[in-house]
Amino acid sequence: MSxxxxxxxxxxxxxxxxxxHRHCGSLHAADAxxxxxxxxxxxxxxxxxxxxxxxxxxxxxASNPENxxxxxxxxxxxxxxxxxxxxxxxEVKHM
Amino acid sequence: xxxxxxxFILGIADNSLILGQRMGELCGHGPSLETDIACTNISLDxxxxxxxxxxxxxxxxxxxxxxxDIAMLRKEREYKNVLLVEQPNIDFAFTLGRxxxxxxxxxxxxxxxxxxTDLTLSAIANKCIKEVSYHERFSSDWxxxxxxxxxxxxxxxxxxxxxxxxxTDELFHQTxxxxxxxxxxxxxxxxxLKESYYMQVGxxxxxxxxxxxxxxxxxxxGKEGVHTEHLGYLLSDLQYMQRTYPNMEW
Numbered sequence: 001m002s003x004x005x006x007x008x009x010x011x012x013x014x015x016x017x018x019x020x021h022r023h024c025g026s027l028h029a030a031d032a033x034x035x036x037x038x039x040x041x042x043x044x045x046x047x048x049x050x051x052x053x054x055x056x057x058x059x060x061x062a063s064n065p066e067n068x069x070x071x072x073x074x075x076x077x078x079x080x081x082x083x084x085x086x087x088x089x090x091e092v093k094h095m
Numbered sequence: 096x097x098x099x100x101x102x103f104i105l106g107i108a109d110n111s112l113i114l115g116q117r118m119g120e121l122c123g124h125g126p127s128l129e130t131d132i133a134c135t136n137i138s139l140d141x142x143x144x145x146x147x148x149x150x151x152x153x154x155x156x157x158x159x160x161x162x163x164d165i166a167m168l169r170k171e172r173e174y175k176n177v178l179l180v181e182q183p184n185i186d187f188a189f190t191l192g193r194x195x196x197x198x199x200x201x202x203x204x205x206x207x208x209x210x211x212t213d214l215t216l217s218a219i220a221n222k223c224i225k226e227v228s229y230h231e232r233f234s235s236d237w238x239x240x241x242x243x244x245x246x247x248x249x250x251x252x253x254x255x256x257x258x259x260x261x262x263t264d265e266l267f268h269q270t271x272x273x274x275x276x277x278x279x280x281x282x283x284x285x286x287x288l289k290e291s292y293y294m295q296v297g298x299x300x301x302x303x304x305x306x307x308x309x310x311x312x313x314x315x316x317g318k319e320g321v322h323t324e325h326l327g328y329l330l331s332d333l334q335y336m337q338r339t340y341p342n343m344e345w
Contacts, residue, residue, distance in 0.1 A: 006127075027129050030240070037233060038129035041136050 008057040009035040011042075013049040019094065021053050032056075100213070101155050102175065102272035103282055105165075106318060107208075108148035109176035112166060113326070114197060115141030116333050117184060126187050133233060137194070140226040147219045167337040171320075171327050175270070178317040179262035181326045185255070188241055188248065192255035195234035199295055200266045202231045203288045212280040235299055242303025249304065256300065257308050264313035266292070 029035035125131025276282025
């Protein structure tokens with residue numbers, strides 16, 4: 001038996017129409033079709049979703065945690081970039 | 096009691112019960128986490144269907160027996176499932192081959208049962224058909240993958256299909272109860288499903304680069320309660336709790 005693993009896939013599930021797809025985890029599958037079926041069984045068995053995206057993990061380019069300082073810290077002291085000074089009407093949801 | 100209707104329902108439900116138990120045996124033992132969950136999901140779907148059938152059967156029996164009594168407390172000869180579904184999980188190819196050979200039949204059967212004049216049965220069929228469409232998609236997909244995969248996977252699924260082939264013809268046999276139910280517009284005339292079954296199965300095997308077995312000799316007996324040696328062992332697992340601690344609940 002081969003001990004080689006199937007490639008890793010990242011799974012994104014949209015919980016209902018109108019909302020965005022959210023990353024919910026990863027799994028192994030031989031190809032995209034199998035990844036979709038596996039994602040259906042692993043991540044939507046308790047009716048968590050209406051749509052699934054799968055992306056092979058190797059296709060994701062991630063930022064390097066070592067660069068966190070220069071990438072993210074400059075934003076910490078710029079509160080004026082947050083739109084926290086507006087009153088949101090109650091009807092607006094998912095903000 | 097409507098004897099024929101009761102036996103007809105048991106014939107349908109027992110297939111799902113026994114196959115559900117077989118797939119459930121893989122819980123924690125599947126070849127990978129993903130396929131393990133997929134197989135146990137199928138098992139749970141089947142058990143869910145079984146509950147609806149047995150609840151209805153218990154109502155028809157009307158003698159105080161519950162769905163659990165019907166599922167757990169019959170003797171081997173009283174189970175009416177086809178021989179195909181009781182065959183053991185020899186390996187993954189065998190498990191998925193068995194599932195595939197049953198799913199193609201099951202889907203065709205349920206689409207006919209939807210037209211039943213018995214409203215409870217047509218409603219159950221209507222509910223089950225989505226689940227079973229997925230089972231059929233899943234198992235067909237795997238047969239295709241294994242057949243059209245490596246030499247080893249091709250050989251294993253071919254062996255599985257060859258060994259299981261002898262149990263396929265029984266799917267299209269009719270019991271006395273089946274015939275009576277067809278006459279009343281409640282049942283499904285399974286003899287009419289046979290031709291398209293073998294055509295559909297043959298097409299997929301061809302796609303999977305597998306040989307269609309040529310054997311013309313078929314096993315039968317499950318529908319009449321005459322089973323292979325495997326069912327007794329399966330039932331001793333399934334019935335263990337109720338036999339050891341009678342009337343136990345949790």
